[in-house]
Every structure is written in C-alpha cells, then in structure tokens.
Amino acid sequence: MELISRMMDGSIPYDPEGRLEPVLSGPGAKQEDKIERLKEVALFEACSQRQLRSVARIARVFDVAAGTLLTRAGEPGDEFFLIIDGTARAEVSAQKHVLLHPGEFFGEMSLLDGGPRSATVVADTPLRLLVISRRHFAGLLKDVPGLTETLLVTLSRRVRQAEDRAERLRG
Numbered sequence: 001m002e003l004i005s006r007m008m009d010g011s012i013p014y015d016p017e018g019r020l021e022p023v024l025s026g027p028g029a030k031q032e033d034k035i036e037r038l039k040e041v042a043l044f045e046a047c048s049q050r051q052l053r054s055v056a057r058i059a060r061v062f063d064v065a066a067g068t069l070l071t072r073a074g075e076p077g078d079e080f081f082l083i084i085d086g087t088a089r090a091e092v093s094a095q096k097h098v099l100l101h102p103g104e105f106f107g108e109m110s111l112l113d114g115g116p117r118s119a120t121v122v123a124d125t126p127l128r129l130l131v132i133s134r135r136h137f138a139g140l141l142k143d144v145p146g147l148t149e150t151l152l153v154t155l156s157r158r159v160r161q162a163e164d165r166a167e168r169l170r171g
C-alpha cells in the first residue's frame with residue numbers, strides 16, 4: 001500500500017524516518033489557515049468561500065522529502081495529489097520522465113477508472129501536497145468549479161503525448 005494511504009487511514013501515524021508529515025491538518029491546525037493556502041492554488045481560484053471550506057474539510061496537506069515515492073506503477077492507488085510547492089517526477093517509462101510543478105496534479109487516473117497506477121511518481125524536490133482520498137474525490141469534483149473540465153483537458157493532453165511517443169517509437 002502506498003505510504004500516503006497508510007498515513008491517511010491512520011495505520012501509520014507518521015513516517016518512521018520523518019520524511020512524511022501531515023501539516024495544517026492535525027488537531028491544532030486551523031481550518032482558516034488551510035483555506036488561506038487553498039486560495040493560493042490556481043485550481044481553486046473560482047471557488048467561493050463556502051466551496052473552499054468544503055475542500056478544506058476533505059483535503060489533507062502533507063510535506064514530503066525529495067525522493068519520497070508517491071505512486072508506484074502497477075499498484076492500486078486511492079489518492080489524488082495536487083502540488084502546492086515543489087516538483088514531482090512522473091516516471092511514465094524508462095525513457096520518459098515528466099516534471100510536475102505547483103498547481104499540477106497527479107493520481108487522478110486510478111481514481112477515475114479504478115485501474116492500477118499508470119506511472120511511478122516520486123518527489124523530485126521537497127514537496128507540499130494536497131491529498132484527497134478516493135472516498136472524497138467525487139465531493140471534490142462537485143465542490144471545485146471547472147475541475148472536471150481541467151481533468152479532461154489534462155487527460156486528453158496525456159493521451160496525445162503518449163500517442164506521439166508511440167508513433168515516434170514505431171519510426
């Protein structure tokens with residue numbers, strides 16, 4: 001099971017090496033602080049205060065160290081990730097690595113189709129991530145205006161890139 005899943009379901013309270021730490025979401029964290037951070041994320045710019053409050057209720061924020069494995073290709077996955085700070089690396093194949101930057105997201109594919117992770121994703125730098133579990137994903141789509149459309153555009157772009165790449169490999 002992915003490390004973040006185990007953090008999210010409470011089966012490990014924290015990473016033994018201290019590499020993964022929930023922030024802004026512990027008992028002392030103020031909901032208002034989280035909402036202020038959400039306002040800085042472009043994906044949420046069309047959200048009303050009420051919608052931001054809903055997102056803040058279902059989202060958890062994690063800080064992870066560079067090198068942390070976030071998804072592993074071929075394994076099941078139960079979280080959607082949005083990058084707040086830092087860079088992640090999606091290892092789509094041995095030859096193709098894609099850098100993902102603040103405001104970009106990953107992990108949507110397994111939540112949408114229920115299939116295994118399509119790529120391994122690793123923290124390329126220290127990362128601050130917003131993490132939404134599968135059971136809250138539908139709520140997120142409902143609460144964030146335009147998110148479904150953004151997901152579709154992103155998926156279309158990834159399919160085109162994959163097809164271009166396959167074409168180039170065929171020669």
Ligand code: CMP
Binds near residue numbers: 120161
């Ligand atoms: P998922 O399959 O759930 O987990 C791995 C994630 O890597 C996947 O969702 C996408 O979010 C991301 N991913 C897969 N392929 C690409 C790609 N070609 N470019 C960028 N990100 C990708």
